[in-house]
Amino acid sequence: MANQENLPLYEKIWIKRTFQRAIDILILLLLFSLLCYRINVTFTIPWFLAFSCESWFTYTWIILLNTKWSPAVNKTYPNRLLQRVHELPRVDLFVTTADPVLEPPIITLNTVLSLLALDYPANKLACYVSDDGCSVFTFYGLLEASKFAKFWVPFCKKYNVQVRAPFRYFSQVTNSDDDSAEFKQEWLKMKDMYDNLSHKIEDVTRNSASFQFEGEFAVFSNTEKRNHPSIIKVILDGLSDGLPHLIYISREKRPKYEHNYKAGAMNVLTRVSGLMTNAPFMLNVDCDMVVNNPKIMQHAICILVDSKSGKDVAFVQCFQKFYDGIKDDPFGNQWVAAFEYMIGGMAGLQGPYYGGSNTFHRRYAIYGFYPNEIQHGNKAKLAENILIQQFGSSKKFVKSATQVMEGNDYSTHGNSPSNFIEEAIKVSDCEYEYGTCWGKQMGWLYGSISEDVPTGLNMQRKGWRSECCTPEPTAFTGCAPGGLLTTMIQQKRWSSGLTVVFFSKHSPVMGTLFGKIQFRAGLSYCWLTNWGLRSVFEVSYAALVAYCIITNTSIFPEGAGLWIPLTLFVIYTMHTLQEYKLKGFSLRYWWNNQRMVTIRSTSVWFIGFLSAMLKLMGISDTIFEVTQKESPTSGAAEDDANAGRFTFDESPAFVVGTTILLVQLTALVIKILGVQLEDHSGNECGIGELMCSVYLVICYWPFLKGLFARGKYGIALSTIFKSALFALIFVHFCRITCIS
Numbered sequence: 001m002a003n004q005e006n007l008p009l010y011e012k013i014w015i016k017r018t019f020q021r022a023i024d025i026l027i028l029l030l031l032f033s034l035l036c037y038r039i040n041v042t043f044t045i046p047w048f049l050a051f052s053c054e055s056w057f058t059y060t061w062i063i064l065l066n067t068k069w070s071p072a073v074n075k076t077y078p079n080r081l082l083q084r085v086h087e088l089p090r091v092d093l094f095v096t097t098a099d100p101v102l103e104p105p106i107i108t109l110n111t112v113l114s115l116l117a118l119d120y121p122a123n124k125l126a127c128y129v130s131d132d133g134c135s136v137f138t139f140y141g142l143l144e145a146s147k148f149a150k151f152w153v154p155f156c157k158k159y160n161v162q163v164r165a166p167f168r169y170f171s172q173v174t175n176s177d178d179d180s181a182e183f184k185q186e187w188l189k190m191k192d193m194y195d196n197l198s199h200k201i202e203d204v205t206r207n208s209a210s211f212q213f214e215g216e217f218a219v220f221s222n223t224e225k226r227n228h229p230s231i232i233k234v235i236l237d238g239l240s241d242g243l244p245h246l247i248y249i250s251r252e253k254r255p256k257y258e259h260n261y262k263a264g265a266m267n268v269l270t271r272v273s274g275l276m277t278n279a280p281f282m283l284n285v286d287c288d289m290v291v292n293n294p295k296i297m298q299h300a301i302c303i304l305v306d307s308k309s310g311k312d313v314a315f316v317q318c319f320q321k322f323y324d325g326i327k328d329d330p331f332g333n334q335w336v337a338a339f340e341y342m343i344g345g346m347a348g349l350q351g352p353y354y355g356g357s358n359t360f361h362r363r364y365a366i367y368g369f370y371p372n373e374i375q376h377g378n379k380a381k382l383a384e385n386i387l388i389q390q391f392g393s394s395k396k397f398v399k400s401a402t403q404v405m406e407g408n409d410y411s412t413h414g415n416s417p418s419n420f421i422e423e424a425i426k427v428s429d430c431e432y433e434y435g436t437c438w439g440k441q442m443g444w445l446y447g448s449i450s451e452d453v454p455t456g457l458n459m460q461r462k463g464w465r466s467e468c469c470t471p472e473p474t475a476f477t478g479c480a481p482g483g484l485l486t487t488m489i490q491q492k493r494w495s496s497g498l499t500v501v502f503f504s505k506h507s508p509v510m511g512t513l514f515g516k517i518q519f520r521a522g523l524s525y526c527w528l529t530n531w532g533l534r535s536v537f538e539v540s541y542a543a544l545v546a547y548c549i550i551t552n553t554s555i556f557p558e559g560a561g562l563w564i565p566l567t568l569f570v571i572y573t574m575h576t577l578q579e580y581k582l583k584g585f586s587l588r589y590w591w592n593n594q595r596m597v598t599i600r601s602t603s604v605w606f607i608g609f610l611s612a613m614l615k616l617m618g619i620s621d622t623i624f625e626v627t628q629k630e631s632p633t634s635g636a637a638e639d640d641a642n643a644g645r646f647t648f649d650e651s652p653a654f655v656v657g658t659t660i661l662l663v664q665l666t667a668l669v670i671k672i673l674g675v676q677l678e679d680h681s682g683n684e685c686g687i688g689e690l691m692c693s694v695y696l697v698i699c700y701w702p703f704l705k706g707l708f709a710r711g712k713y714g715i716a717l718s719t720i721f722k723s724a725l726f727a728l729i730f731v732h733f734c735r736i737t738c739i740s
């Protein structure tokens, strides 16, 4: 038995990738030789620009290689946990939703149902739903779902169901002849009840005009999305039905107060749950991320409570995987390779970044403390007036926070969450955070629309580590953005938010220089936060290539020297292909992802970068555009043949991409017609520039088709006009610089 006690609850297993490392180094050497070659050549502006871009690409390669270099995965031992720990710790579950149209309530309900049915003692769980949409339908849906949960949760536990989100379950599992009669009967009953539930919700949303704002719903009658008081409702109070608590929260919003999007919502959830249940750990999921592995809680807890390595783990991150992804990932938004190689790589350093969803947080770390403060018992911190300054004026909340600091278990002693409603309303009001540390030094940080990354960085800066948790089956699955536009908007948001982080005081550079972020971990965060900046160099390079063709100059070495960039291109391509093949993906899958890397890094990332610059200069603010989630009942998903086709609309997100395409096409046409301008420097445009240009056109092929298609598959005329105008200005610019 004593022996048992010494066994760790989780272990880190290092992955060896010797062959890939060799290729990584080879690519690096080639990049260096290209740079050396440039240094030895006479100075011209295009050469200098090429040199700058290639230096940046080399830097990107170094930080990428650094990130991938020592990958690790964690193996967790839930059985040991159950033997060791007499009582499992409590966990508060947070779900955020913001818009009943973009995020249909039925999706949120399924996520909530899957959380309520977790394989974990129900009295240890409390589920909090934050509704930034202040939608009566979301609330109505949750009420109905809580009634259904009384049957659904026992059913899942009795038959050990794996997928506990009903819409996923009923689309995957049918009852077969092998099943017992009892199961079949119950299955049918459940399906019937679920169908009923989803019809009810569909009906109310469809007939929204005739909704009766009575009784429970009366508080919603005069609310506007951005102007309403706090509404907090205890839907299940966890004392009787053997189900976790379920609490609905719509924080106060007023037009003249910033609400800070998701970060603001998360901070309210943290405070309200602090009052009501104050669990030492909290799980946060987006409204579409349903539990796919009901035992996930045990796995994550193994890491967080491990007596040796777990103590300084601030958060445990599970990958964001997606259900019903379109075949071969046409929009490159399933992120499989990124998770495997980049996040897996970070897991071998100070830990993965916080990805916003599917994350288990240590409340203590979210409150802004350092990992060792708990042992040193930093008593100075306990003075009430200081705490009120940091945490805000609710004495009850400050008391709960003190308990977190002292590491005491805060037991609500069978107190129903309903007893705390008044205080909970107070801590979710707009004014509550005024003058406190919320969003600045602690909690979810404000200022970037990728709030997750700085929030994670803020903890790692204090010396916390993080860990990945990747049990089989996958912990959570969500709804991948359905089409090109949704993907582009999401990518733009990330690029913009990450750029703001890079230039803010929460930047990984600052964290490494002045905080406790380890050097290599800091570099890996640079890879992440440089997406926006990287696009500047990629767009410049694309422009440079076209410039060379149009003006008949060259940036690539001639003769034997041409082999350097050529070899680089071929080896790099083979290398990425091999990475995908290793994970069992098809050629098509690889190419789709490759193409999307080029498309997004030369278009929306660039727009995101520009909007970040405007924000940093104080000219305009960035807004969080919520990603649209497909409703499972809408049947809107396209038939298979068209699911992967690129669709466009008038969104400015497409202007940069279309411009790049038009510029490359113009350059190639000029070359083919032989009407290039004459440059007298004597080095003529060669095969290198042409290949780059053709490669770009191939990547942008779906856009090229879009130029000639109509309807939603065609690029809007207004986009084409704007892009053509930009392309003309560019060609004109080439002419004047060439002649002068």
Ligand SMILES: O=c1ccn([C@@H]2O[C@H](COP(=O)(O)OP(=O)(O)O[C@H]3O[C@H](CO)[C@@H](O)[C@H](O)[C@H]3O)[C@@H](O)[C@H]2O)c(=O)[nH]1
Residues within 6 Å of the ligand: 095, 096, 097, 098, 099, 103, 130, 132, 260, 261, 262, 265, 285, 286, 287, 288, 355, 356, 357, 449, 450, 451, 452, 490, 493, 494, 497, 624, 625, 626, 627, 628
């Ligand atoms: O004002 C807001 C805006 C958003 N959300 C919620 O935030 C979550 C994430 O929004 P979503 O549009 O689904 O973003 P994704 O594109 O999926 O977001 C990824 O990137 C975001 C940062 O850019 C993170 O916040 C997310 O957790 C992460 O999944 C959703 O549950 C929303 O309901 C709010 O609660 N309030």
Ligand SMILES: [Mn+2]
Residues within 6 Å of the ligand: 286, 288, 357, 478, 627
């Ligand atoms: Mn999401």
